[in-house]
Structure formats: structure tokens, C-alpha cells
Amino acid sequence: MPEEVLLEARGLRVALPDRGSKRVFGRPPLIEILKGIDLSIGAGETVGLVGESGSGKSTLARALLRLYPLSAGKIVFEGRDLSTLEESELRPLRARMQIVFQDSQSALNPRLTIGSALAEPFLSYGRASGSREALRLAGGLLERVGLGAGMSGRYPHQGIARAMALQPALVVADEIVSGLDVSVQAQVLDLLRTLRAETGMALVLISHDLSVVRALCERVVIMQHGLVVEAGVSETVFKDPQHPYTRKLLRAIPLPEVDSEWIDSVDIEEATP
Amino acid sequence: MSVPDAVPILQIENLRVAIHAKGKRTPVLRGVDLRLDPGKILGLVGESGGGKTMVGKAILGVLPESARVESGAIRFEGRDLLAMGANGHRALLGRSIAMILQNPMTALNPAFRIEDQVTDVLRLHAGLGRADARARALEMLTAVHIREPERVLRLYPHELSGGMCQRVVISIAFSCAPRLIIADEPTTALDVTVQHQILRLIRDLQRKTGTSVLFITHDLGVVAKICDSVSVIHAGRILESAPVAQIFSSPQHAYTRALMNAAPRYDRPESALHPVSPELRARLEREAEEDDRRVGTERAHA
Numbered sequence: 001m002p003e004e005v006l007l008e009a010r011g012l013r014v015a016l017p018d019r020g021s022k023r024v025f026g027r028p029p030l031i032e033i034l035k036g037i038d039l040s041i042g043a044g045e046t047v048g049l050v051g052e053s054g055s056g057k058s059t060l061a062r063a064l065l066r067l068y069p070l071s072a073g074k075i076v077f078e079g080r081d082l083s084t085l086e087e088s089e090l091r092p093l094r095a096r097m098q099i100v101f102q103d104s105q106s107a108l109n110p111r112l113t114i115g116s117a118l119a120e121p122f123l124s125y126g127r128a129s130g131s132r133e134a135l136r137l138a139g140g141l142l143e144r145v146g147l148g149a150g151m152s153g154r155y156p157h158q159g160i161a162r163a164m165a166l167q168p169a170l171v172v173a174d175e176i177v178s179g180l181d182v183s184v185q186a187q188v189l190d191l192l193r194t195l196r197a198e199t200g201m202a203l204v205l206i207s208h209d210l211s212v213v214r215a216l217c218e219r220v221v222i223m224q225h226g227l228v229v230e231a232g233v234s235e236t237v238f239k240d241p242q243h244p245y246t247r248k249l250l251r252a253i254p255l256p257e258v259d260s261e262w263i264d265s266v267d268i269e270e271a272t273p
Numbered sequence: 274m275s276v277p278d279a280v281p282i283l284q285i286e287n288l289r290v291a292i293h294a295k296g297k298r299t300p301v302l303r304g305v306d307l308r309l310d311p312g313k314i315l316g317l318v319g320e321s322g323g324g325k326t327m328v329g330k331a332i333l334g335v336l337p338e339s340a341r342v343e344s345g346a347i348r349f350e351g352r353d354l355l356a357m358g359a360n361g362h363r364a365l366l367g368r369s370i371a372m373i374l375q376n377p378m379t380a381l382n383p384a385f386r387i388e389d390q391v392t393d394v395l396r397l398h399a400g401l402g403r404a405d406a407r408a409r410a411l412e413m414l415t416a417v418h419i420r421e422p423e424r425v426l427r428l429y430p431h432e433l434s435g436g437m438c439q440r441v442v443i444s445i446a447f448s449c450a451p452r453l454i455i456a457d458e459p460t461t462a463l464d465v466t467v468q469h470q471i472l473r474l475i476r477d478l479q480r481k482t483g484t485s486v487l488f489i490t491h492d493l494g495v496v497a498k499i500c501d502s503v504s505v506i507h508a509g510r511i512l513e514s515a516p517v518a519q520i521f522s523s524p525q526h527a528y529t530r531a532l533m534n535a536a537p538r539y540d541r542p543e544s545a546l547h548p549v550s551p552e553l554r555a556r557l558e559r560e561a562e563e564d565d566r567r568v569g570t571e572r573a574h575a
Contacts, residue, residue, distance in 0.1 A: 052464035053435075181320040181491065182535040186546035189537070208465065215537035215546060238539055252469040254494035255538060258518050262498050263476055266469045270420040271437050273428060 004043040005076075006169055006202050007064065007097075012037040012073035014056075014063045033059045035226040036073070043169065046196065046203045048213030048234070050249070051223035057206050060223070061172045064204070065097050066090060078169065095125050097170040098163035100156060102178065107159050114158055118142065121165040141165055145191060155180070156188055164195060172204040177212055189216055210253055214238055222246050280351050282453050282485040283309040283332070288345035289568065290331060290509075301327050301340070303509040303564050307487075309453070314479060314486040316500035316517070318493060318532075324509035325489045329455045332487070333372060334362045343568075350452065368398035371446040373475075375458035377438035381430040388426035391445055398449045413444040417474060436467040440474065447478050454479075457489040472499050493532060497521055505529050508561040527553055 015030035023029075033056045041047055051057040062068050064075060066082045075082040077097060082090065101107040108117045118138035119131065128134035141161040156176040163171050173192070177185040193216065196203055207213050213220055214234055221231040222243065230243040241247045251265060290302040302324050309315040317325045330336045332347055334354065347354040349370065354362050374380045381390055391413060392406035401409060407426070414422035417440040430438055439459065446454050456475065460468040476499055479486055488500055496503050497517055504514040505526060513526040524530045531549040538544070 052466065182532060183320065183549040186535045186537075186548040189546055190548075209537075210465075211537040211539040214539040214542045234542070238542070248466055250539070252465040253539065254469075254472075254492070254498045255540060256493040256497045256521060256533060256536065258497050258521050263469075263473050266466075266473055268418045268470045268474055268477075270418050271434075271440055272420045273425050273433060273437065 005040055006043040006045070006078065007039075007041040008076045009037060009039045009064060010074055012039070012060070012063060012075065013071045014059055014068050015071045016059070016068065030071075032071075033226055034063060037226075037228055039064075039221060039228070039231075041170065041202050041204060044196075044200045044202055045219065046205065046217045048217035048220045049204060049206045049223060050208065050210055050213055050220060052208060052249075054225070055223040056226040057223050058174055059226075061099065061174050061204065061206050065094075065099055065172060067099070095121075095166040096168050097172070098166070098168040099172045099174065100159040100163045100176050102156075102175040108162070114142070115139070117158075118162055118165060121162065125166055127166065137165070144195070155184065157191070160188075160191065160195070164199070167199065168201055170202045170204070172206070174206045175208070178208065185212070192216060210238075210249060222249070279311060281308050281348070282311050282313075282350060283307065283315075283487065284346075284348040285328070285332075286346045286348070288328070288331060288347060289343040290327060290336065290340055291343055292337070292339050293341055294339050300561075300565055300568075301509050302331070303561060303568075304345070305506070305509065305511055307504055307511065307514070309485050309487055311452075311485055312479075312483045313501040314476075314488050314499055316496035316503035317487060317489045317506060318491065318496050318503055319506040320491060320532075323506045325491075325506050326457055327509070328506070329372070329457045329487065329489050332453075332455055333366065333370065334359065367394055367451075368449045369451055370453045370455065371449065371451040373439075373442055373446045373454060373456040373459040375461050377435060377442045377462075378430060380442045381438055383430050385429070386426065387428055387430070387433075387441055391426070391441065391448065394445055394448055409448065410444075413448045414441070416447070416478065417441070417444045419444075436463055436471065439463065439467075439471055443471070443474060443478070447482060447484065450482055451484055454484055454486045455489070456486055458491070459488075460495065461490070461492070468495075475499070493536065505532070507557055510561060510564065512557075528557060 012034050013032065013036055014034040015032045017028040018031040019028065037060060049057045049060060059068065063070060066075065070083050077093065080093065115135055115138050118141050119134035122128035122134040122137050123131065128137055141164060145157045145161045177188050180188065192203060205213060205217055217234055219232065220234045220237050222229050222245065224245050230237060230241065230246045237246065241250055254262065285305055285307040288302050288305040291298045291300045305328060317328060319325050331342065342355055349365065388410065391410040395401045395406040395409050410426060411422045414425055419425055419440055460471050463471060472495065490496060500517050502516045503520050505512045505528065507528055512528050520529065524533065531553055534547045535549060537546055
């Protein structure tokens with residue numbers, strides 16, 4: 001693990017309104033999603049956050065960037081405690097920490113051209129003298145991520161380009177390769193590897209796919225029900241998983257080789273409504 | 274073991290389908306051949322846009338309105354579905370041919386209780402009365418390992434998790450003991466541990482009932498674990514068909530090998546990930562165009 005710590009989260013708790021609850025009056029009750037998370041990310045490190053639906057991995061991704069209010073705990077990013085900062089104080093730090101969402105199409109403003117959407121951060125953070133220079137910089141970004149004509153918004157390249165605009169120290173990528181064909185996925189993973197090597201940014205990759213995380217991340221964090229159940233160097237965790245849940249996750253991955261015993265290696269749990 | 278010369282449950286021969294829109298003809302299936310033997314699971318694997326879902330829709334007779342079947346046959350137990358007309362075709366659906374789709378939330382009608390949706394099929398296709406259908410529905414929900422089936426029958430789809438909804442969809446698909454099930458990416462939307470269980474569930478029920486399954490998926494891993502044989506599809510052409518043991522030990526087509534090299538494996542982190550090469554894509558495209566030209570010439574001469 002690198003010596004310099006970029007982000008450190010301690011005892012993180014997040015509670016969000018329970019949208020499933022039917023209430024006529026008043027606010028919906030809060031439901032605790034993150035139940036005390038400790039996590040540290042070194043400068044330039046790649047960390048995979050793995051878990052199934054409901055594990056809280058996406059909530060954690062957003063909470064790390066203070067996109068959700070914390071009910072407890074603290075986050076220190078580049079030496080500053082994010083949990084105590086006002087939004088106006090957070091703003092300059094936001095350029096240093098970026099997030100890429102799963103679906104570029106809905107993450108970008110549909111009323112802007114790709115060019116203007118990518119030029120916008122340069123303008124709003126005063127990194128370009130005018131719109132002409134901002135557009136030129138935006139063009140450079142597109143070239144770097146290899147965004148060609150005809151690539152649809154289903155591909156995460158636009159979101160990646162936008163996140164890279166202000167040379168962040170940390171990029172959080174939330175399920176950005178899930179649902180892509182394996183060939184496109186290979187391309188995107190390769191792009192992330194290259195960008196990381198070029199910029200030295202830290203990358204937090206959120207994925208339900210352990211194979212994707214293994215391909216890219218030095219460290220892996222396994223989450224279940226809002227808690228970290230296992231964390232460590234990828235090589236170690238994958239070779240010798242300690243927690244039963246990690247083992248279950250690994251066993252559930254269908255590797256592309258014929259193995260007649262695999263399918264029977266799971267018991268069908270009784271599903272309770 | 275099936276006898277090699279037994280009548281296949283499903284045999285597709287030279288199926289050609291094209292979309293006609295704005296005066297333009299776009300081929301989507303370019304002479305598809307498939308064979309599925311009784312009691313077997315055939316995987317149909319390929320990337321999105323390759324035509325795998327189109328094959329499923331053609332079998333179910335639910336191609337989009339703009340699509341035209343130009344030639345070929347889809348033989349179900351020897352009878353050509355394309356030649357039997359809409360009524361004959363529809364009579365087989367639900368009863369002899371059933372389906373399991375990717376998104377269980379949309380496969381179920383959100384406005385009806387689970388009970389109505391499970392018993393509908395049984396009353397319509399198996400001719401059961403209300404009480405018998407209900408008893409059989411309870412049996413089916415138990416068969417897919419749902420606890421408190423009585424209570425589940427009274428619930429609406431939104432009150433169930435995705436994995437639970439897929440179990441209900443599977444119970445509906447198997448309820449009339451169909452000869453053939455078309456499963457189009459049935460586990461793609463599910464968590465990996467849920468997928469593991471759902472795959473086992475489908476395989477267990479398939480073995481018990483002797484149903485044959487056409488398993489459409491993009492995931493070669495899933496193919497390796499559940500299918501007996503596999504056909505690889507790209508641009509509406511079947512590039513390779515083989516028993517699973519053979520395709521994973523010695524894939525013949527460059528595209529099959531390319532798909533295998535593109536997917537990361539947690540047990541082989543050191544292997545580099547290669548996207549399908551532009552050269553191979555260009556070659557496949559050229560072959561598809563040549564096929565279009567040849568068919569175009571034949572049509573002109575016909």
C-alpha cells in the first residue's frame with residue numbers, strides 16, 4: 001500500500017429515506033444503509049468495492065464524495081475533514097474528486113452537446129480563459145479517451161472524459177462496465193488502466209463483478225448489508241478468501257470452463273417474501 | 274443420452290429475417306441453422322445486436338412488425354412453425370413452448386396478483402378449473418423453492434425481489450410441462466449468488482421434466498455451466514456450433530476465441546484483456562455483406 005493516504009473514512013454511517021414505506025403525511029422514515037464503514041485509499045491506488053444489490057456499495061461511493069449527508073463518522077480527503085465542511089468549502093475540493101456513473105446518457109445534460117458538456121468544468125473552475133479554449137480542451141479530452149464517432153451514450157467514455165477534465169486525484173467509477181459486451185468492457189478497462197498510469201490518480205471501482213475488479217484493482221473491499229466483511233490486497237483475497245460470503249461470491253462466478261459439479265455446488269435457498 | 278437421429282425438438286434451417294423500415298431492407302438473420310435435441314439445453318451466445326434475441330422472437334412468433342421472414346423453416350418436433358399460420362402457432366405457446374425473459378419485473382403484469390398470473394396459464398392451456406389451478410400453482414411455487422406460497426399468491430410483483438419474481442416466471446414457464454422453453458438472458462439482471470441458484474433451479478426442473486431449453490445469453494461462463502451444446506451467433510450468422518466440451522477445449526472460429534479472450538477471469542488476472550480486433554470485425558462484416566449480395570442475386574433470379 002502506498003505511504004501517502006489520499007482518503008480516509010472512519011465509522012461512516014449513512015441513513016436515507018426509505019422509499020418503500022407508504023406514508024401519507026410526514027417524511028418517510030430513515031433507513032440505515034451504511035452501518036459503520038472504515039476505508040482508506042492511498043494516493044494513486046486502485047480499490048475495488050464489491051457487493052451485491054443492497055450491499056451499500058453505491059451509497060458508499062457517493063458518501064465518500066460527500067454527495068450524501070453522513071449520520072456519523074468522518075472522511076478526511078487530502079488532509080481535510082469533509083464531514084465538517086460547508087458546500088461552498090467543498091466546492092474547490094470537488095474538482096479533485098470525481099465520479100463516473102453507470103449510464104453516461106443520463107449522467108450528462110441532454111440539452112448540451114458532448115463538446116459543451118465537457119467544456120463546462122473548465123469554465124466553471126476557471127481553467128480556461130474563454131469558451132473557445134474550453135472547447136479545445138474538451139476536444140483533447142475526447143481524444144484521450146478515444147471517443148469515436150458513432151459511440152453511443154451507452155458507453156461510459158463520455159463520463160470518463162468529463163471526470164478527467166480537472167485532473168482529479170480520485171475518480172470513483174460506479175458499475176461503469178456492467179451491461180457492456182465483453183469486447184467493449186475490455187476496451188474500457190484498458191482505458192482506465194492507461195489513464196491511471198498517465199495521471200497517477202486513485203481509482204475506486206464499484207462493481208458486482210469480481211473478475212472485473214481482479215483485472216484492475218490492487219486492493220479489494222467486499223461489502224454486505226452495509227458493512228465491510230473482508231478487505232485486503234486483491235491477490236491475497238482472491239487466492240485465500242477468509243469470509244464465508246467472499247467464498248460464496250467467488251464460487252458463484254461461472255468461469256468459462258466446463259465443470260459439471262459447479263451447478264450443484266449451491267443449495268437453492270428457500271425464498272421468503 | 275439422445276439418439277442422434279431422433280427428431281430434434283427444434284430445428285431451424287436457413288432462417289432469413291430482414292427488417293424493412295423507411296424503404297430500406299436490413300438483414301438481421303442471415304441463414305441461421307440450429308438444432309436442439311430432446312431433453313437438452315442449447316446455448317445461443319453472442320454480443321448484443323448479433324441476432325440472438327431475434328431468433329427467440331422468431332420461434333415465439335413475436336417478431337417486430339417491420340420484420341419479414343424471407344426464407345427458412347423453424348421445425349418444432351418436425352412441424353414448421355412458419356408454415357402453420359398464426360392460430361396454430363399461438364396454440365402451441367404457453368403449453369408446448371414457453372419462455373423466460375431477462376427482466377422478471379416486466380414479464381409479470383404489475384396490476385395483477387401472482388395468483389392470477391400463475392393460474393391463468395393453467396386454466397387457459399391445461400384447462401384446469403379455479404381450484405385445481407390454484408392447487409397446481411401452489412405446487413409450482415413450492416417447486417421453485419418459494420416459502421409461504423399461499424401468501425405469495427396474494428402479493429403483487431412489486432412486493433417481491435427480482436430473484437423471487439424470476440422464480441415465479443420460471444414456475445409459470447414450467448407449469449404446463451412444455452416441450453421447449455426459450456430462456457432469453459434469464460439471469461442477466463440478477464446478483465451472481467442469485468444467478469447461481471436460478472441456474473440450478475432451471476437445470477433441476479429441466480432434468481425432472483425432460484423439457485428442452487434454448488438458452489440465449491451473452492455469457493460464455495453461463496454457457497459452460499448449464500448448456501449441453503452451443504451455437505455462436507454474430508451479425509445474424511451462426512459461426513460455430515459444437516458440444517460445450519469441444520467449444521471450450523478447442524474453439525474453431527476466431528470470433529469464439531476472441532469472445533473468450535475479451536472477458537476477464539478472476540483466476541487468471543495476469544492475462545491481458547483483448548477486445549475483438551478491428552481486423553476480425555471487418556472480416557465478419559465483409560462476410561455478412563457477401564452473404565447479402567449472394568442472397569440479393571438469388572432473389573433477383575427467382
